[in-house]
Amino acid sequence: MKKVNSKNIQIDIKRHSLAHVMALAVKELWPNVKFAIGPAIDNGFYYDFDFGNKKVVEDDLRKIEKKIKHLIKQDLKFEKTEINVSQAIEKEKKEGQLYKVDLLEKLKKEGEKKVNYYKLGRFEDLCRGPHIESAGKLNKDGFKLNKLAGAYWRGDEKNKMLTRIYGVAFETKQELKNI
């Protein structure tokens, strides 16, 4: 079992922050993509995307990795804003982000009045955080996108199958090599 200590918390924050950087990279490459969720997991992170008709292949992972490294070098900042949940629903509807609308409607039903967004470059994501201060805190040689999988929205087979992109991420290049 994973030990809970501050070192693990730090790397989990970095892994989740990398999921945001990956989402931005994907948005820059395929602007019409729809975003679902992007948590940290053991050894890394993932993000679920709806690419529409595009079939994502291994080659695309290398393209996305390259873009992520570029974004890390730009050292973009994570900027937090808080907005009214109904306003957030309107905003996501306008942008056609139906999974975010779904998440927000659930939060609204649960009684949430305000929600947090984190902006990173041109991608603003609904998220509670926490994140690192800026993308430059990530090690551009400490991660790799290693797996593609199908994943149903909310894990329900009645829903659409999304594309899950998995990454592994560590503080150092050496740790990444050792897995």
Ligand SMILES: [Zn+2]
């Ligand atoms: Zn986040």
